[in-house]
Amino acid sequence: MRVRLSAESVHNELVHRVEEYSGQDLMACYQCGKCAAGCPVAFAMDMLPSQVIRYAQLGLVEKLLDSKTIWLCAACQACYTRCPKGIDLSRIMEALREIVMLEKGSHINYDALASEEEADWPQQAFIGGFRKYTV
Amino acid sequence: MKVSYFPGCTLNTTGKGFDNAVRASATAVGLDLVELPDWNCCGATYPLIIDNMLELAAPAHVLVAAQAEAQTLTTACTTCYNVLKRTNKFMREHEEERDRINDFIEAEYHGEVEVKDILHLLRDDVGFDAITDKVQKPLKDLRVASYYGCMVLRPPKEVAYDDPDHPMSLDDLMAALGATPVDFAYKNECCGAYLAVKDTNITREMVYAILRSAQKTGAEALVTNCPLCQFNLDKQQAEMRKRHAGFQPIPIFYFSQLMGLALGLETSDYGWERHYIDARPLVQKYLAAES
Numbered sequence: 001m002r003v004r005l006s007a008e009s010v011h012n013e014l015v016h017r018v019e020e021y022s023g024q025d026l027m028a029c030y031q032c033g034k035c036a037a038g039c040p041v042a043f044a045m046d047m048l049p050s051q052v053i054r055y056a057q058l059g060l061v062e063k064l065l066d067s068k069t070i071w072l073c074a075a076c077q078a079c080y081t082r083c084p085k086g087i088d089l090s091r092i093m094e095a096l097r098e099i100v101m102l103e104k105g106s107h108i109n110y111d112a113l114a115s116e117e118e119a120d121w122p123q124q125a126f127i128g129g130f131r132k133y134t135v
Numbered sequence: 136m137k138v139s140y141f142p143g144c145t146l147n148t149t150g151k152g153f154d155n156a157v158r159a160s161a162t163a164v165g166l167d168l169v170e171l172p173d174w175n176c177c178g179a180t181y182p183l184i185i186d187n188m189l190e191l192a193a194p195a196h197v198l199v200a201a202q203a204e205a206q207t208l209t210t211a212c213t214t215c216y217n218v219l220k221r222t223n224k225f226m227r228e229h230e231e232e233r234d235r236i237n238d239f240i241e242a243e244y245h246g247e248v249e250v251k252d253i254l255h256l257l258r259d260d261v262g263f264d265a266i267t268d269k270v271q272k273p274l275k276d277l278r279v280a281s282y283y284g285c286m287v288l289r290p291p292k293e294v295a296y297d298d299p300d301h302p303m304s305l306d307d308l309m310a311a312l313g314a315t316p317v318d319f320a321y322k323n324e325c326c327g328a329y330l331a332v333k334d335t336n337i338t339r340e341m342v343y344a345i346l347r348s349a350q351k352t353g354a355e356a357l358v359t360n361c362p363l364c365q366f367n368l369d370k371q372q373a374e375m376r377k378r379h380a381g382f383q384p385i386p387i388f389y390f391s392q393l394m395g396l397a398l399g400l401e402t403s404d405y406g407w408e409r410h411y412i413d414a415r416p417l418v419q420k421y422l423a424a425e426s
Contacts, residue, residue, distance in 0.1 A: 128329035
Protein backbone atom coordinates (compact mmCIF):
# COMPACT_ATOMS: atom_id res chain seq x y z
CA MET A 1 0.00 0.00 0.00
CA ARG A 2 1.39 3.39 -1.02
CA VAL A 3 0.71 6.21 1.42
CA ARG A 4 1.56 9.88 1.05
CA LEU A 5 2.35 11.41 4.43
CA SER A 6 2.23 15.01 5.57
CA ALA A 7 2.14 16.73 8.95
CA GLU A 8 -1.56 17.45 8.44
CA SER A 9 -2.50 13.93 7.45
CA VAL A 10 -0.59 12.34 10.32
CA HIS A 11 -1.98 14.65 13.00
CA ASN A 12 -5.59 14.57 11.93
CA GLU A 13 -8.71 14.90 14.07
CA LEU A 14 -9.38 11.16 14.29
CA VAL A 15 -5.88 10.51 15.62
CA HIS A 16 -6.43 13.13 18.30
CA ARG A 17 -9.73 11.53 19.26
CA VAL A 18 -8.10 8.11 19.60
CA GLU A 19 -5.42 9.58 21.86
CA GLU A 20 -7.94 11.56 23.86
CA TYR A 21 -10.38 8.69 24.42
CA SER A 22 -7.69 6.10 25.14
CA GLY A 23 -5.23 8.25 27.07
CA GLN A 24 -2.42 6.45 25.22
CA ASP A 25 0.59 7.92 23.41
CA LEU A 26 0.50 6.30 19.98
CA MET A 27 4.01 7.45 19.10
CA ALA A 28 5.47 5.53 22.04
CA CYS A 29 5.12 2.28 20.05
CA TYR A 30 8.30 1.13 18.25
CA GLN A 31 6.64 -1.87 16.58
CA CYS A 32 8.31 -4.73 18.43
CA GLY A 33 5.26 -6.89 17.72
CA LYS A 34 4.90 -8.49 21.13
CA CYS A 35 1.22 -7.54 21.22
CA ALA A 36 0.50 -9.33 17.95
CA ALA A 37 2.61 -12.35 18.91
CA GLY A 38 0.71 -12.92 22.15
CA CYS A 39 -2.80 -11.95 21.08
CA PRO A 40 -5.16 -14.94 21.46
CA VAL A 41 -7.58 -13.56 18.83
CA ALA A 42 -4.96 -12.58 16.23
CA PHE A 43 -5.82 -15.66 14.14
CA ALA A 44 -9.25 -14.19 13.40
CA MET A 45 -8.18 -10.56 12.87
CA ASP A 46 -7.85 -8.79 9.53
CA MET A 47 -5.25 -6.40 11.01
CA LEU A 48 -2.79 -7.39 13.70
CA PRO A 49 -2.78 -5.42 16.97
CA SER A 50 0.65 -3.97 16.13
CA GLN A 51 -0.68 -2.88 12.73
CA VAL A 52 -3.54 -1.06 14.43
CA ILE A 53 -1.04 1.16 16.21
CA ARG A 54 1.11 1.57 13.10
CA TYR A 55 -1.85 2.73 11.03
CA ALA A 56 -2.88 5.15 13.75
CA GLN A 57 0.69 6.53 13.91
CA LEU A 58 0.47 7.25 10.18
CA GLY A 59 -2.86 9.03 10.54
CA LEU A 60 -4.79 6.22 8.85
CA VAL A 61 -7.45 5.80 11.53
CA GLU A 62 -10.23 5.56 8.95
CA LYS A 63 -8.84 2.23 7.78
CA LEU A 64 -9.04 0.98 11.36
CA LEU A 65 -12.67 1.98 11.74
CA ASP A 66 -13.56 -0.47 8.96
CA SER A 67 -11.50 -3.34 10.38
CA LYS A 68 -12.86 -6.49 12.02
CA THR A 69 -10.04 -6.36 14.52
CA ILE A 70 -11.49 -3.65 16.74
CA TRP A 71 -14.57 -5.81 17.39
CA LEU A 72 -12.53 -8.92 18.17
CA CYS A 73 -10.34 -7.55 20.95
CA ALA A 74 -11.69 -9.07 24.16
CA ALA A 75 -9.64 -6.70 26.37
CA CYS A 76 -7.75 -9.66 27.90
CA GLN A 77 -4.83 -7.27 28.40
CA ALA A 78 -2.14 -9.77 27.44
CA CYS A 79 -0.66 -7.12 25.10
CA TYR A 80 -0.70 -4.40 27.76
CA THR A 81 0.92 -6.76 30.26
CA ARG A 82 3.79 -7.51 27.87
CA CYS A 83 4.23 -4.16 26.09
CA PRO A 84 7.74 -2.82 26.80
CA LYS A 85 6.40 0.72 26.37
CA GLY A 86 3.40 0.24 28.65
CA ILE A 87 0.81 0.98 25.97
CA ASP A 88 -2.68 -0.23 26.84
CA LEU A 89 -3.79 -1.34 23.40
CA SER A 90 -7.18 -2.48 24.70
CA ARG A 91 -7.94 1.19 25.43
CA ILE A 92 -7.03 2.10 21.84
CA MET A 93 -9.36 -0.64 20.57
CA GLU A 94 -12.15 0.70 22.79
CA ALA A 95 -11.54 4.26 21.54
CA LEU A 96 -11.85 3.04 17.94
CA ARG A 97 -15.08 1.15 18.70
CA GLU A 98 -16.45 4.24 20.42
CA ILE A 99 -15.70 6.44 17.41
CA VAL A 100 -17.55 4.02 15.12
CA MET A 101 -20.53 3.57 17.44
CA LEU A 102 -20.95 7.29 18.17
CA GLU A 103 -21.48 7.73 14.46
CA LYS A 104 -23.24 4.53 13.44
CA GLY A 105 -24.86 3.23 16.60
CA SER A 106 -24.59 -0.13 18.31
CA HIS A 107 -22.66 -2.95 16.67
CA ILE A 108 -24.56 -6.05 17.70
CA ASN A 109 -27.11 -8.37 16.15
CA TYR A 110 -29.78 -8.74 18.81
CA ASP A 111 -31.80 -11.22 16.74
CA ALA A 112 -28.92 -13.69 16.77
CA LEU A 113 -29.03 -13.65 20.56
CA ALA A 114 -32.74 -14.24 20.97
CA SER A 115 -32.88 -18.02 20.53
CA GLU A 116 -33.37 -20.56 23.30
CA GLU A 117 -29.75 -21.51 22.84
CA GLU A 118 -28.69 -18.35 24.70
CA ALA A 119 -31.19 -18.71 27.56
CA ASP A 120 -28.71 -20.47 29.83
CA TRP A 121 -25.76 -18.19 29.13
CA PRO A 122 -24.25 -16.37 32.09
CA GLN A 123 -25.52 -12.81 32.53
CA GLN A 124 -22.02 -11.45 32.57
CA ALA A 125 -21.50 -12.51 28.93
CA PHE A 126 -24.45 -10.36 27.88
CA ILE A 127 -23.71 -7.44 30.15
CA GLY A 128 -20.06 -7.44 29.11
CA GLY A 129 -20.92 -7.80 25.43
CA PHE A 130 -23.55 -5.09 25.52
CA ARG A 131 -21.18 -2.75 27.32
CA LYS A 132 -18.62 -3.28 24.57
CA TYR A 133 -20.84 -3.31 21.48
CA THR A 134 -23.58 -0.81 22.26
CA VAL A 135 -23.80 2.94 22.84
CA MET B 136 -12.62 -13.73 59.83
CA LYS B 137 -15.66 -11.69 58.78
CA VAL B 138 -15.65 -10.66 55.12
CA SER B 139 -18.29 -8.96 52.95
CA TYR B 140 -19.28 -11.21 50.10
CA PHE B 141 -20.39 -9.97 46.69
CA PRO B 142 -21.97 -12.78 44.64
CA GLY B 143 -22.55 -10.82 41.41
CA CYS B 144 -25.10 -11.56 38.70
CA THR B 145 -23.73 -14.85 37.38
CA LEU B 146 -23.19 -16.55 40.73
CA ASN B 147 -26.69 -15.53 41.67
CA THR B 148 -28.20 -17.33 38.66
CA THR B 149 -26.47 -19.66 36.18
CA GLY B 150 -23.47 -20.02 38.50
CA LYS B 151 -25.53 -20.76 41.61
CA GLY B 152 -23.74 -24.07 42.10
CA PHE B 153 -20.38 -22.28 42.10
CA ASP B 154 -21.80 -19.85 44.66
CA ASN B 155 -23.19 -22.59 46.92
CA ALA B 156 -19.87 -24.40 46.83
CA VAL B 157 -17.89 -21.22 47.57
CA ARG B 158 -20.03 -20.35 50.59
CA ALA B 159 -19.93 -23.86 52.01
CA SER B 160 -16.23 -24.48 51.53
CA ALA B 161 -15.20 -21.00 52.71
CA THR B 162 -17.25 -21.50 55.87
CA ALA B 163 -15.67 -24.91 56.39
CA VAL B 164 -12.20 -23.37 56.45
CA GLY B 165 -13.13 -20.55 58.83
CA LEU B 166 -14.16 -17.63 56.63
CA ASP B 167 -17.33 -15.84 57.68
CA LEU B 168 -18.78 -14.64 54.36
CA VAL B 169 -21.59 -12.15 54.89
CA GLU B 170 -23.49 -11.34 51.72
CA LEU B 171 -23.56 -7.64 51.01
CA PRO B 172 -27.10 -6.33 51.52
CA ASP B 173 -28.79 -4.72 48.49
CA TRP B 174 -25.86 -5.18 46.16
CA ASN B 175 -26.07 -4.10 42.53
CA CYS B 176 -24.38 -5.29 39.33
CA CYS B 177 -20.72 -4.22 38.99
CA GLY B 178 -21.10 -3.63 35.24
CA ALA B 179 -19.17 -6.75 34.19
CA THR B 180 -16.45 -4.81 32.33
CA TYR B 181 -14.06 -2.09 33.41
CA PRO B 182 -14.53 0.97 31.19
CA LEU B 183 -11.49 1.68 29.01
CA ILE B 184 -12.38 5.14 27.72
CA ILE B 185 -10.47 7.30 30.15
CA ASP B 186 -13.23 9.77 31.01
CA ASN B 187 -16.04 7.22 31.24
CA MET B 188 -17.05 7.98 34.83
CA LEU B 189 -20.63 6.78 34.46
CA GLU B 190 -19.61 3.12 34.21
CA LEU B 191 -17.61 3.48 37.41
CA ALA B 192 -20.68 4.59 39.35
CA ALA B 193 -22.14 1.09 39.73
CA PRO B 194 -18.99 -0.59 41.08
CA ALA B 195 -18.28 2.46 43.27
CA HIS B 196 -21.75 2.06 44.73
CA VAL B 197 -20.92 -1.55 45.65
CA LEU B 198 -17.73 -0.42 47.39
CA VAL B 199 -19.65 2.19 49.36
CA ALA B 200 -22.12 -0.46 50.51
CA ALA B 201 -19.25 -2.73 51.53
CA GLN B 202 -17.60 -0.02 53.60
CA ALA B 203 -20.47 -0.17 56.08
CA GLU B 204 -20.06 -3.94 56.54
CA ALA B 205 -16.44 -5.02 56.85
CA GLN B 206 -12.88 -4.01 56.05
CA THR B 207 -12.54 -6.60 53.31
CA LEU B 208 -14.83 -7.21 50.34
CA THR B 209 -14.48 -10.49 48.51
CA THR B 210 -16.09 -12.10 45.48
CA ALA B 211 -15.68 -15.43 43.72
CA CYS B 212 -16.53 -13.97 40.31
CA THR B 213 -13.22 -13.00 38.76
CA THR B 214 -14.83 -10.39 36.54
CA CYS B 215 -16.50 -8.70 39.50
CA TYR B 216 -13.17 -8.86 41.28
CA ASN B 217 -11.39 -7.18 38.38
CA VAL B 218 -13.98 -4.40 38.07
CA LEU B 219 -14.26 -3.76 41.81
CA LYS B 220 -10.50 -3.91 42.38
CA ARG B 221 -9.71 -1.48 39.57
CA THR B 222 -12.53 0.87 40.53
CA ASN B 223 -11.30 0.90 44.12
CA LYS B 224 -7.79 1.80 42.99
CA PHE B 225 -9.23 4.52 40.78
CA MET B 226 -11.19 5.96 43.72
CA ARG B 227 -8.01 6.03 45.78
CA GLU B 228 -5.84 7.74 43.19
CA HIS B 229 -7.97 10.15 41.15
CA GLU B 230 -9.19 12.90 43.42
CA GLU B 231 -11.07 15.06 40.95
CA GLU B 232 -12.90 12.21 39.25
CA ARG B 233 -13.59 10.60 42.62
CA ASP B 234 -15.45 13.73 43.71
CA ARG B 235 -17.57 13.62 40.58
CA ILE B 236 -18.46 9.97 41.15
CA ASN B 237 -19.19 10.57 44.83
CA ASP B 238 -21.47 13.49 43.95
CA PHE B 239 -23.31 11.31 41.48
CA ILE B 240 -23.90 8.39 43.83
CA GLU B 241 -24.25 10.63 46.90
CA ALA B 242 -21.38 9.11 48.83
CA GLU B 243 -18.09 9.97 50.50
CA TYR B 244 -15.82 7.18 49.44
CA HIS B 245 -12.04 7.26 49.04
CA GLY B 246 -11.13 3.61 48.53
CA GLU B 247 -11.16 2.56 52.18
CA VAL B 248 -12.31 -1.01 51.56
CA GLU B 249 -9.81 -3.76 50.67
CA VAL B 250 -11.02 -5.80 47.66
CA LYS B 251 -9.65 -9.35 47.68
CA ASP B 252 -10.43 -12.23 45.36
CA ILE B 253 -11.66 -15.30 47.25
CA LEU B 254 -8.71 -17.39 46.06
CA HIS B 255 -6.36 -14.73 47.39
CA LEU B 256 -8.11 -14.89 50.77
CA LEU B 257 -7.88 -18.68 50.82
CA ARG B 258 -4.17 -18.55 49.99
CA ASP B 259 -3.02 -15.73 52.28
CA ASP B 260 -5.60 -15.34 55.05
CA VAL B 261 -6.68 -18.95 55.54
CA GLY B 262 -3.58 -20.64 54.14
CA PHE B 263 -3.42 -23.74 51.95
CA ASP B 264 -1.75 -25.73 54.73
CA ALA B 265 -4.73 -25.05 57.00
CA ILE B 266 -7.02 -26.23 54.19
CA THR B 267 -5.01 -29.44 53.79
CA ASP B 268 -5.54 -30.11 57.50
CA LYS B 269 -9.31 -30.08 56.92
CA VAL B 270 -9.32 -32.38 53.88
CA GLN B 271 -11.45 -35.50 54.48
CA LYS B 272 -11.33 -37.03 51.01
CA PRO B 273 -8.11 -36.13 49.20
CA LEU B 274 -8.49 -35.88 45.40
CA LYS B 275 -5.83 -38.50 45.09
CA ASP B 276 -4.30 -38.95 41.63
CA LEU B 277 -6.75 -36.55 39.98
CA ARG B 278 -4.70 -34.92 37.22
CA VAL B 279 -6.17 -31.46 36.93
CA ALA B 280 -5.16 -28.42 34.87
CA SER B 281 -5.71 -25.07 36.58
CA TYR B 282 -7.07 -22.39 34.29
CA TYR B 283 -6.96 -18.78 35.50
CA GLY B 284 -8.23 -16.78 32.55
CA CYS B 285 -7.48 -13.06 32.53
CA MET B 286 -9.33 -11.25 35.25
CA VAL B 287 -7.26 -12.06 38.35
CA LEU B 288 -3.99 -11.56 36.46
CA ARG B 289 -4.28 -8.55 34.19
CA PRO B 290 -3.51 -5.73 34.28
CA PRO B 291 -0.99 -6.99 36.85
CA LYS B 292 -0.25 -3.61 38.43
CA GLU B 293 -3.90 -3.22 39.30
CA VAL B 294 -5.25 -6.67 40.09
CA ALA B 295 -2.64 -9.45 40.25
CA TYR B 296 -1.82 -11.31 43.46
CA ASP B 297 0.00 -13.97 41.48
CA ASP B 298 2.59 -14.11 38.68
CA PRO B 299 0.63 -12.96 35.58
CA ASP B 300 2.64 -15.18 33.25
CA HIS B 301 2.95 -18.21 35.50
CA PRO B 302 0.21 -18.14 38.14
CA MET B 303 0.28 -20.94 40.72
CA SER B 304 -2.34 -20.17 43.39
CA LEU B 305 -5.00 -22.43 41.88
CA ASP B 306 -2.43 -25.18 41.22
CA ASP B 307 -1.28 -24.91 44.84
CA LEU B 308 -4.86 -25.12 46.10
CA MET B 309 -5.39 -28.26 44.02
CA ALA B 310 -2.24 -29.77 45.51
CA ALA B 311 -3.49 -28.82 48.98
CA LEU B 312 -6.66 -30.80 48.24
CA GLY B 313 -4.60 -33.85 47.33
CA ALA B 314 -4.94 -33.56 43.54
CA THR B 315 -2.07 -33.64 41.04
CA PRO B 316 -1.83 -30.27 39.28
CA VAL B 317 -0.40 -30.35 35.77
CA ASP B 318 1.38 -27.39 34.24
CA PHE B 319 0.16 -26.22 30.85
CA ALA B 320 1.01 -23.32 28.58
CA TYR B 321 -2.49 -21.89 28.15
CA LYS B 322 -3.39 -21.49 31.84
CA ASN B 323 -3.56 -17.69 31.47
CA GLU B 324 -4.71 -17.42 27.83
CA CYS B 325 -8.02 -15.64 27.21
CA CYS B 326 -11.04 -17.88 26.41
CA GLY B 327 -12.78 -15.09 24.50
CA ALA B 328 -15.05 -14.01 27.37
CA TYR B 329 -18.03 -11.99 26.05
CA LEU B 330 -16.83 -12.35 22.43
CA ALA B 331 -19.16 -15.36 22.48
CA VAL B 332 -22.14 -13.02 22.08
CA LYS B 333 -20.58 -11.86 18.82
CA ASP B 334 -19.15 -14.99 17.29
CA THR B 335 -18.93 -18.40 18.91
CA ASN B 336 -16.89 -19.68 15.95
CA ILE B 337 -14.00 -17.57 17.20
CA THR B 338 -14.35 -18.31 20.90
CA ARG B 339 -14.64 -22.02 20.15
CA GLU B 340 -11.23 -22.03 18.49
CA MET B 341 -9.73 -20.06 21.38
CA VAL B 342 -11.17 -22.59 23.82
CA TYR B 343 -9.99 -25.50 21.68
CA ALA B 344 -6.38 -24.29 21.94
CA ILE B 345 -6.72 -24.10 25.72
CA LEU B 346 -8.29 -27.54 26.13
CA ARG B 347 -5.81 -29.22 23.79
CA SER B 348 -2.91 -27.68 25.68
CA ALA B 349 -4.30 -29.09 28.93
CA GLN B 350 -5.03 -32.51 27.46
CA LYS B 351 -1.50 -32.88 26.13
CA THR B 352 -0.33 -32.93 29.74
CA GLY B 353 -2.65 -35.84 30.53
CA ALA B 354 -5.17 -33.75 32.45
CA GLU B 355 -8.47 -35.49 33.19
CA ALA B 356 -10.22 -32.23 33.97
CA LEU B 357 -9.74 -28.50 34.07
CA VAL B 358 -10.52 -26.37 37.07
CA THR B 359 -11.17 -22.66 36.99
CA ASN B 360 -12.03 -19.74 39.23
CA CYS B 361 -13.90 -17.75 36.55
CA PRO B 362 -17.61 -18.36 35.89
CA LEU B 363 -17.48 -17.02 32.33
CA CYS B 364 -14.42 -19.12 31.50
CA GLN B 365 -16.15 -22.18 32.97
CA PHE B 366 -19.11 -21.57 30.70
CA ASN B 367 -17.04 -20.98 27.56
CA LEU B 368 -14.73 -23.94 28.19
CA ASP B 369 -17.64 -26.25 28.96
CA LYS B 370 -20.34 -25.15 26.53
CA GLN B 371 -18.20 -24.99 23.38
CA GLN B 372 -17.16 -28.64 23.51
CA ALA B 373 -20.30 -30.06 21.88
CA GLU B 374 -19.66 -28.12 18.67
CA MET B 375 -15.92 -28.71 18.97
CA ARG B 376 -16.41 -32.44 18.64
CA LYS B 377 -17.99 -31.89 15.23
CA ARG B 378 -15.22 -29.59 14.02
CA HIS B 379 -12.12 -31.30 15.37
CA ALA B 380 -11.83 -35.01 14.71
CA GLY B 381 -10.54 -36.94 17.68
CA PHE B 382 -11.35 -34.28 20.25
CA GLN B 383 -12.28 -35.91 23.55
CA PRO B 384 -14.56 -33.96 25.89
CA ILE B 385 -13.13 -32.97 29.27
CA PRO B 386 -15.04 -31.78 32.36
CA ILE B 387 -14.55 -28.23 33.66
CA PHE B 388 -14.82 -27.80 37.43
CA TYR B 389 -15.21 -24.70 39.53
CA PHE B 390 -12.45 -24.77 42.13
CA SER B 391 -15.02 -24.58 44.91
CA GLN B 392 -16.72 -27.77 43.74
CA LEU B 393 -13.47 -29.70 44.15
CA MET B 394 -12.81 -27.96 47.44
CA GLY B 395 -16.22 -28.98 48.83
CA LEU B 396 -15.68 -32.56 47.67
CA ALA B 397 -12.25 -32.81 49.25
CA LEU B 398 -13.49 -31.27 52.49
CA GLY B 399 -16.18 -33.99 52.65
CA LEU B 400 -19.08 -31.52 52.43
CA GLU B 401 -22.58 -32.14 51.12
CA THR B 402 -22.22 -31.32 47.42
CA SER B 403 -25.69 -31.99 46.01
CA ASP B 404 -26.44 -28.30 45.39
CA TYR B 405 -23.17 -27.57 43.57
CA GLY B 406 -24.85 -27.28 40.17
CA TRP B 407 -23.57 -30.56 38.69
CA GLU B 408 -26.65 -30.81 36.46
CA ARG B 409 -25.75 -27.54 34.75
CA HIS B 410 -22.45 -28.79 33.34
CA TYR B 411 -22.52 -29.37 29.60
CA ILE B 412 -19.83 -32.04 29.91
CA ASP B 413 -20.95 -34.16 32.85
CA ALA B 414 -18.34 -33.99 35.63
CA ARG B 415 -20.13 -36.51 37.87
CA PRO B 416 -18.59 -39.72 36.47
CA LEU B 417 -15.13 -38.40 37.33
CA VAL B 418 -16.32 -37.35 40.80
CA GLN B 419 -17.83 -40.80 41.37
CA LYS B 420 -14.61 -42.46 40.30
CA TYR B 421 -12.66 -40.55 42.95
CA LEU B 422 -15.21 -41.00 45.67
CA ALA B 423 -15.31 -44.75 44.93
CA ALA B 424 -11.52 -45.00 45.09
CA GLU B 425 -11.63 -43.15 48.40
CA SER B 426 -14.09 -45.44 50.14
